Amino acid sequence: MSKITKNKQSSTYDQQGNQHAPLLPKINLHDAAAIRREIAAVYRDMRGGKIETQEGTRLAYVLDIIRKAFDTEVLQERLELLERTIEHRRKNHEK
Secondary structure (H helix, E strand, O other), X not given: OXXXXXXXXXXXXXXXXXXXXXXXXXXXXXXXXXXXXXHHHHHHHHHOOOOOHHHHHHHHHHHHHHHHHHHHHHHHHXXXXXXXXXXXXXXXXXX
């Protein structure tokens, strides 16, 4: 079922003309602070009754998985940098 955008309000329709739910805006999750802000927004929405606690818990769980993946990526990059630095210094020290 291919989707075709028919209007500027981000509604999508299938080939038979059936409307699907509007597309949600893209959420910025590019760093730990942005992920933390989104978790806090979910919490506020639960506290304020905008979303059910069960749905908020699901969203927070997925956001925590994203945060862990982000943390893992950052730690991996830092470890690789340290390893390259140590190797570079070791080679220079041997000369």
